[in-house]
Amino acid sequence: MKLLLTSAGVNNKSIHNALTDMLGKPIASCNALCIPTAMYGHPWVGPGVNAWEFISGKSENPMVDLGWKSVGVLELTALPSISRDRWVPLVQETDVLLVSGGDALYLNHWMRQSGLAELLPALQAVYVGMSAGSMVMAPNIGEYFASWTPPGGGDEALGLVDFAIFPHLDHELLPDNTMAAAERWAAGMRGPSYAIDDQTAIKVTGGAVEIVSEGNWRHFTP
Template identity: 80%
Template sequence: MKLLLTSAGVNNSTIHNALVDMLDKPIAESSALCIPTAMYGHPWVGPGVKTWEFISGKSENPMVDLGWKSVGVLELTALPSIEQDRWVPLVRETDVFLVSGGDALYLNYWMQQSGLADLLPSLHSVYVGMSAGSMVMAPNIGEEFVGWRPPAGGDKSLGLVDFALFPHLDHEMLPENTLANAEKWAAGVSVPGYAIDDQTAIKVTNRAVEVVSEGKWKLFTP
């Protein structure tokens, strides 16, 4: 699986071009599944209007509205209640996954409970994450980003990449997301940490990591 880990969606031409390069076919010929699950775990974004805005492509963060051939919804909390042959073939056939922001640990929990986490490494799709949808790929997210707490506690996430993410660097509505606080966060994670603003993404292809950006970012190493 190829990963495009964004802070706020595909919101500039550099990130958009990176996505196009990762796809095996044009966007207009590619099928997509959007995953809104992380939104339900975060008090700022769901459930309700913002979840509908993401699914319908009417949010301020371009992902669903990029001109895909088709877009479906994959709600992870529903998957344990239906047979796998109802949804696994769909997942395997999908060209791109569009994974919303919200709460990273809530998303991690339902990726595990649904069985999607086990499928991801074997897929040949492109995974586009936004905020929590990107953070969940790390081995852990850092105590600073723990909101919803999983039954087992801790801040462990999927570990499909060997670095962690601090999104929304210097965002005007998040005064605590400063570079100084990102440095403190990085000291608490056991892997390299990228602090990225909303004009930046991390591209991962065949384990090669590349920063694509029209904004600010910084790599912290342990």
């Protein structure tokens, strides 16, 4: 699976070009599934109007509104209650998964509970994450970002990449998300990590990691 891990969506030309390169065909020819699940676990963004804005492409973070051939909704909390025959083929056939921000641990929980997590490594689709949708790919997210508490505790995530992500670096509405805060967070992580601002994304293809940025970012090693 190809990963485009963003802080705030496909919001500049460099990230947009990286996405179209990963897709291998025009966006207008691609079918997408959007996953809003992470939003419901975070008190700032869900449930309610923000979830609707993401699904409808009305949010300030370009993902759903990029001009896809079609867009469907894949709500992970619903999947355990329906037959896998109804949704697994849909996921396997889609060109791109658009995964919203919210709470990364809540998203991790429902990716595992739904069965989506076990499908991800073998999918041909491009996975585009935003904020928590990107952080969930890491081995763990760090206590700094832990808000929703999983049934078993801890801050473990999917571990489909070997690095962690500190999103929204130096965001004007998140005054605590400074580079100094990112340094302290990184010092407590088990492995390598990246701090990225909203003009930056991390592209992962075939195990190779590439930074796509028109902004500010930093790589931390243990």
